[in-house]
Amino acid sequence: MTWVAIAVTAVSAYAFKALGFFGLSRITPRGVALRAVAVLPAALFASLVISQVIEPASATIVWTRAVGVAAGGAAAWRRLPLLAVIAAAGGTAAVLRLLT
């Protein structure tokens, strides 16, 4: 990453944030658009989770990572605080890797 690449990334990242905040806000979502906005986070978060879980690595890393994330999911299901979810996931993966 050159400084130019970092600058381009920074300017475009801010531009997308500003586009939504200052531009799209003039359009009030209604009907189908409102429903689309409502379900969008579920789609994005689910995809982010999966793409990170299946990110290529050694078989041991991938299955221990998956079990760790499942432990985090169980913690989230029980509505534990976010830090507990993260600790459950990271801790489970780290302990499994110590044992394997």
Added chain:
Amino acid sequence: MDGPDTSPSRRPIRDGWSIGVAVGVVGVVFGVLARASGLSVEKACAMSLLVFTGASQLAAVSVIAAGGTAIAAVASAMLLAVRNALYGPVVAHWFGRDSLPTRLAVTQVIIDESAGVGAAQPDPTDARRGFLAAGLGVYVCWNLGTLVGALAGDLVGDPTRWGLDAAFPAAFVALLAPHVTNRPGRVAAIVAAAVTVATAPWLPAGAPILIAAAVAVPVAVRSWEGPA
């Protein structure tokens, strides 16, 4: 944050700052990965201060680490940053009466976590407080974490040893949870997950997330219709 607070809605503040601390841990991961992919401490910190959208930063650094070009790294970061535009209309609703400088500053902290914490609150006042707590909390902690990770990168060694690669997606699982309490949300999540699995091996980092959203959102919206 400390001291007695008798207001009924401390939860948005607490949620916001606890997610900030959690993301700070991920910031450490970013710092470590940035150093491992050849970025200087200054460049790693500049990315977190200026780009400030974690998934984009991690994608960019992953592409570089995997031997990709700077153009590929920037492109995947930009693809991931597009979704921040979609949070804008919702966030603007909470900051409609603020001054322009305030809104320009707020714009920088429009990210998954701040929009997610805000949207999870029951009313606009709490949404605003939750958004600000998460936005500021994540900004401070993400940058501190990046600095610590970049400086300590060589000491941490392999981040997988600490399970940090599992901790990061788990944070998004926690953010996902409130969005899958209704059927359209569950449909969106399941379709997006399936599309991601199918496309991730073939596409550059970042692209599967946008394609998954493009496919899952119409399917979920359709599942919503019928006798509403």
